[in-house]
Amino acid sequence: MQELLNAVVELMEDEALALTKEYMEKGKSANEVFDVYKAALAEIGARFEKKEYFVPELILSGELIKAGSEIIKPYLTTGENSSGKPKLGKALIATVEGDIHDIGKNIAGMMMDIAGLEVMDLGVDVATDKIVNEAISWQPDIIGLSGLLTLAYDPMKMVVEGLKKEGLRDKIKVIIGGGQTDEHVRKYVGADIFATDAMVNVTFAQQVLGGR
Numbered sequence: 453m454q455e456l457l458n459a460v461v462e463l464m465e466d467e468a469l470a471l472t473k474e475y476m477e478k479g480k481s482a483n484e485v486f487d488v489y490k491a492a493l494a495e496i497g498a499r500f501e502k503k504e505y506f507v508p509e510l511i512l513s514g515e516l517i518k519a520g521s522e523i524i525k526p527y528l529t530t531g532e533n534s535s536g537k538p539k540l541g542k543a544l545i546a547t548v549e550g551d552i553h554d555i556g557k558n559i560a561g562m563m564m565d566i567a568g569l570e571v572m573d574l575g576v577d578v579a580t581d582k583i584v585n586e587a588i589s590w591q592p593d594i595i596g597l598s599g600l601l602t603l604a605y606d607p608m609k610m611v612v613e614g615l616k617k618e619g620l621r622d623k624i625k626v627i628i629g630g631g632q633t634d635e636h637v638r639k640y641v642g643a644d645i646f647a648t649d650a651m652v653n654v655t656f657a658q659q660v661l662g663g664r
């Protein structure tokens with residue numbers, strides 16, 4: 453696994469993807485392989501902060517984790533969600549207006565998919581109105597809003613206000629996610645929970661929707 457960690461951190465895409473494929477085919481745990489990607493991203497983030505990596509490296513890392521996830525995902529799905537059971541519920545996810553970070557959102561969406569939720573991903577830099585309008589027409593049980601910039605908190609708050617205005621707030625759980633979110637931000641936004649880890653979302657969804 454150390455070899456994979458190094459390949460991802462050093463952004464050697466071909467090598468990293470070949471190793472991922474090899475590990476999955478040899479039956480390594482998909483969760484463990486995915487944890488290596490998360491650890492590598494933490495290191496990439498640290499290098500960015502130390503000014504050893506710059507924006508191009510970050511963009512490459514985003515592409516690399518997307519490609520890696522595509523290899524890992526079928527293995528996670530086969531193990532845990534192949535029973536043809538009805539979906540647990542519906543989750544709408546988006547990175548809010550002004551913010552284009554999507555690595556965390558994509559991981560969160562993938563985890564929800566695996567956990568049995570039907571996921572609609574609206575993408576990045578999504579306008580408040582679009583999120584609220586989709587909530588009206590698609591009627592999700594959960595809305596997951598991702599944002600890594602401090603600037604993302606106001607758009608998140610506006611989505612919650614928009615849901616209130618449409619009389620939907622009581623029907624939909626709102627989760628905010630992103631490495632910088634905390635209880636203080638959750639209160640400010642008016643969300644139900646915050647998640648700095650994609651699994652929080654899954655546990656929460658299972659708690660609120662599992663009993664139906």
Ligand code: B12
Pocket residue numbers: 490493494496497498500501507508510511514515545550551552553554555556557559560595596597598599600601602603627628629630631632647648649650651652653
């Ligand atoms: C990669 C990265 C980028 C990439 C993004 C590529 C992509 N496709 O996403 C690029 C290069 C594009 C980028 C751009 C910018 N970035 Co940037 N970026 C990062 C970096 C290094 C890592 C983020 C990341 O992907 N982490 C890995 C993922 C897995 O972690 P995560 O997002 O936290 O997600 C996990 C949880 O939070 C949670 N989660 C996340 N979302 C959700 C959603 C739901 C529903 C749930 C349940 C859970 C959940 O689950 C995930 C998995 O466990 C961070 C620094 C850092 N260490 O976080 C800076 C950082 C976020 N960026 C920052 C900045 C300033 C920028 C730019 C403004 C830089 C610039 N001057 O242009 C632009 C912003 C452009 C914009 N309008 O959005 C700052 C933000 C500061 C702030 N407080 O506002 C940071 C903190 C770096 C820093 N210390 O300065 N960035």
